Amino acid sequence: MIAAAAYQQSIDVASALPALQSATVRQECEHFGAAAYRVLTGCHPANAVIDDDFSFDRHVLASILAVAAMESGPVAERAGLAVADLAAMMAHWFPAACGMGFAHGGAAEPDDDETAMVRDLLLMNRSSDSDTSRWLAAMIARRAMEPNHLWEDLGLRDRSELTRLLSRHFAPIASRNTQNMRWKRFFYRALCESDGFVMCTTPVCTECRDVDLCFGDESGESRMADRRREASLAASLAPSAE
C-alpha cells in the first residue's frame, strides 16, 4: 500500500521533470537528462552500478524517465504511463525524490493501436505479475514508437541493458530471440505471427533484403552522450563574442 502523502509527492516530482527541462536551454538536453536521473537516483547515469536486480530495475526506470524529461511534452506521455501509474511508480521506486515538492504536470495521451499492440505483447510475456513489469511493458511500448534504436530511446547506456531488461522481465518472449534479432523488429515479427501474418519475405534471412533492418548493428551513443556531442559542436561553431 502506498501512503497518500508519498503518492501525492510522487505526482509532484514526476511533474517536475519537464519543469527542469524548461528552466534551461534546449542545447543542454543532456544536462536535463543527467539532472533528472540524479534527482531520481542520486548519481550520474554514467556512474550507476547495476550489479544486482534492484539496482538494475531502478536504473532502467530512472533512465526512461530521464530520457522522457529531455523531450518536449509531459513526462507521463513521453514515458507511456498514466499519471496515476507514474505516481505509484515514483512512490515505490523513488520515495526520496517524492519529497522535493515539485509542481503537477500533464496527463498521458491514450495509447494508439500500435503502442497498445506492443504493450499487450509484452504483457502476455511477463516473467511475473508485478506492477513493475506492467509499468515497463507500457513504457517500452511507448518508447518503441520513437525512431532510434530501442535501447537509445529508453535512455539506456547500451543494447546489453535492453537485452538484460527483456530477459529479466519478459523472459518468455526474450528467450525466443535466439538469433539476436533487433528487438523492435523481433516484436513486430512476433505480432505478425500471432495474427497469422508473415513479416518475412523469404524463408531464410540470408536471402532477405531486410536483413540489415532485422540484424544490423545497434551500437551507438546513448541519447545523453549524443546530445552532449551536439551541444559541444554547436558551441564550437558559435560566433566569437570578440
Ligand code: SF4
Ligand atoms: S531478415 Fe527477412 S527473413 Fe529474416 S527475420 Fe528479417 S524480414 Fe524475416
